[in-house]
Amino acid sequence: MAHTPGPWQACGDGNCSCGQVWSRPADQPVARANTVWGDDLEHPYGEIPAEEMHANARLIAAAPDLLEACLPLDAQLTMALSSFGAAERALGGPLTDEDAVTVSIGLLRAIRAAIAKATQGTED
Numbered sequence: 001m002a003h004t005p006g007p008w009q010a011c012g013d014g015n016c017s018c019g020q021v022w023s024r025p026a027d028q029p030v031a032r033a034n035t036v037w038g039d040d041l042e043h044p045y046g047e048i049p050a051e052e053m054h055a056n057a058r059l060i061a062a063a064p065d066l067l068e069a070c071l072p073l074d075a076q077l078t079m080a081l082s083s084f085g086a087a088e089r090a091l092g093g094p095l096t097d098e099d100a101v102t103v104s105i106g107l108l109r110a111i112r113a114a115i116a117k118a119t120q121g122t123e124d
Helices: 050-091 097-119
Strands: 008-010 020-023 028-032 036-038 044-047
Touching: 008 050, 020 050, 028 050, 050 097
Parallel strands: none
Antiparallel strands: 008 020, 020 028, 036 044
């Protein structure tokens, strides 16, 4: 993988004015959410409100968790779509909704944890 390994942590859990996002294992900064935007910090086109910058830092910090949640989801959904058909043929009948729910619970928990980290529990 080409990116800095996670987990990442927004400084002050995303409430610090610096906007830094750190890699915990590497103990180094990986990104920064800014309060201005433009070609560079010395020639800004406009400002980003502090609350939005804090939310951006939390979202950036959640990127490795979101990727980690999506990769197995992709693999398992691909497998489920092909294996449900094979299982139905082997069992001689359709799988129940309960079977599908059982397969999905772990994936749903990982996705919800990543979303909560990105949004601090405030989904927009």
